[in-house]
Amino acid sequence: MKHLAAYLLLTLGGNTSPSAKDITSVLESVGIEADNDRLETLLNELKDKDINELIAEGSSKLASVPSGGAGGAAAPAAGGAAAAGGAAEEKAEEKKEEEKEESDDDMGFGLFD
Numbered sequence: 001m002k003h004l005a006a007y008l009l010l011t012l013g014g015n016t017s018p019s020a021k022d023i024t025s026v027l028e029s030v031g032i033e034a035d036n037d038r039l040e041t042l043l044n045e046l047k048d049k050d051i052n053e054l055i056a057e058g059s060s061k062l063a064s065v066p067s068g069g070a071g072g073a074a075a076p077a078a079g080g081a082a083a084a085g086g087a088a089e090e091k092a093e094e095k096k097e098e099e100k101e102e103s104d105d106d107m108g109f110g111l112f113d
Contacts, residue, residue: 002032002112003042011051019043032112 006026010018024034
C-alpha cells in the first residue's frame with residue numbers, strides 16, 4: 001500500500017510514469033525502506049495504464065458494493081426527567097470514549113506501514 005501511495009503522490013505531482021527510483025526516493029524521504037519485489041510488481045501492473053482511468057473503474061465497482069445497513073435510532077425516553085437523565089449519561093459516555101480515543105493516538109500504525 002505504501003508503494004501505491006507513493007506512486008499516486010508522484011502522479012498527482014505531475015510525474016505521469018514514476019520509476020522505481022522515484023518511488024524509492026519518496027519512501028526514503030519519510031524513513032521507509034522500499035520492498036523491491038512489491039515495487040516491481042506494482043510497476044508491472046500499472047505499466048502503460050492511465051491511473052485516472054483505473055481510479056474511475058475502481059470507483060464504479062465500489063459503488064455497487066453494499067456498505068452496511070442503517071442502524072436503528074435510540075428510542076425516546078418516556079418522561080422529561082428521564083430524558084434529561086439520559087442526556088447526562090450520554091455526555092458522560094461520550095467523554096469517556098473521547099479519552100480512550102486520545103490515548104490510542106496511532107495504535108502502533110504509521111501512515112506508510
